[in-house]
Amino acid sequence: MTPSQTRWITLLLAITSAMAVATVYFAQPLLESMAAELGVAQQQIGWVVGATQAGYAFGLLLIVPLGDLIDRKRLILGQLLFSAVALVGVGMAPNWSVLLLALASTGLMAVMVQVMVAHAASMAAPGQQGRAVGTVTSGVVLGILLARLVSGGLADVAGWRSVYLVAAGLLMLMALVLWRTLPSGQRMAHGPGYRALIAAQFSLYRHDRLLRQRGLFGVLIFAAFSVLWSAMVMPLSAAPLALSHTEIGLFGLAGVAGTLAAARAGRLADQGLGERSTGLALALLVLSWLPTAFVEHSLIAFVLGVLMLDFAVQAVHVTNQSILLAGRGVMASRLIGAYMCCYSLGSGLGAVLAGWVYAHWGWAAVCGLGMAISAFALGYWLWLQRARAAEAALQCSGQNL
Structure with a gap:
């Protein structure tokens, strides 16, 4: 495969990933409308995101490892089709329980994104994996x-249910496009069976120290990310702001900084600067909560905080994946699946905690929660740097002796 063909396929995977991941985030501007129509209390609203992330976590453990075992093209196409069915279920859900079940199924199928990240990394030439991961993550x-x-615009025009029904149709269309254009994925010629692969997935947490370290960063940064994006709809839709679904959805454009961070962070990781960029991004994440706290007084300050947070989270996220996959393309799907379980855990916990905290203490407490999580992540990074420096000094003194 020529470099130009590889770049084109990577771009196609990035487009498909954009469509797939959108199904996980449609709900964020719609939480108030969903709760109002189905008669759900405000403190329970975070379970919409929590159910989706729970499904996502199971998919990461049970489906993503299949990318190391079977044809990735067939796996991606199957997930696209089942995802369309789940989205129809969300759009037609008659009650809260059915809605949560359908959202969990949507999250279960959305893990195709990680299969595509692993596929892009395995196709990339040595030294170009960070760039490929950065492109797909963008x-x-x-x-x-x-x-x-x-989702905000469609909900204002035709109600929140229309968002999921339209998305189902688009995923069916994308399945047809990929069936005609995507080359067959790589699979293991001689490897363990499915049960052994799942067992190996769990053993990674015990034996791979790098995965544990980067996984904890994943839990913390996406908990902070979910605290903001799951709770922000409540102060924005309430008086005195009282913004519409479309206006709330527009705040997502502030996260375009995350796209820039994703592409740049992959290149920095390829250059051996992943640890440095992680530390700087985590410091920015802590500071982002200061302007975010002023949402009821200044929307400009709030947008600045969103910009800072999205930039920081995506920079750390891409760096995590790039460092984990460097030189380990054979087990890319398992590593990505194990790491993204941490992402899903953090996102679900952040959403549930944010809804509960807002219902009891308001927006200032939500920002305090986000800042505390971010500060813990930065403190963990500083502790790792000191531990590595001490280990290096010990090895150096041993060699001198």
Whole structure:
């Protein structure tokens, strides 16, 4: 495969990833409308995101490892089709329980994004994996941004249910496009069976120290990310702001900084600067909560905070994946699946906690929660740097002796 063909396929995977990940984030501007129509209390609203992320976590554990076992093209096409069915279920859900079940199924199928990230990384030439991961992740960020904007606009015109029904049709169309254009994915010629692959997935957490470290960063940064994006609809839709779905969705455009961060962070990781960029991004994440706290007084300050947070989170996210996959393309799907379980855990916990905290103490407490999580992530990074420096000094003294 020529470099130009590889770049084209990577771009196609990025576009598909944007569409797939959008299904996970459609709900964020719509939470108030969903709760109002189905008669759900405000403190329970975070379970919309929590159910989706729970499905996502199961998909990461049970479906993503299949990318190391079977044809990735067939796996992606199957997930697209089942995702369309789940989205129809969301759009037609008659009650809260059915809605949560359909959203969990949507999250279960949305893990095709990680299969595509692994596929792009395995096709890339040595030294170019970070760039490939950054390109696909840029598509993911754009999908998140468009999800909020499109879902808000459609909901104002035709109600929140129309968002999911339209998305189901688009995924069916994308399945047809990929069936005709995407080359067959790589699979293991001689490897373990499915049960052994799943067992190996769990053993990664015990044996891979790098995965544990980067996984904890994933939990923390996406908990902070979800605290903001799951709770922001409440102060924005309430008096005195009282913004519409479309206006709330427009705030997602501030996250375009995340696209820039994703592309740049991959290149920095390829240059061996992943640790430095992680530390700077985490410091920015802590500071982002200061302007965010002023949402009821200055929307400009709030947008600045969103910009800072999205930039920081995506920079750390891409760096995490690039460092984990460097030189380990054979087990890319398992590593991505294990890492993204941490992402899903953080997102679900952040959403549930944010809804509960807002219902009891308001927006200032939500920002305090987000800042505390971000500060813990920065403190963990500083601790790792000191531990590595001490280990290096010990090895150096041993060699001198």
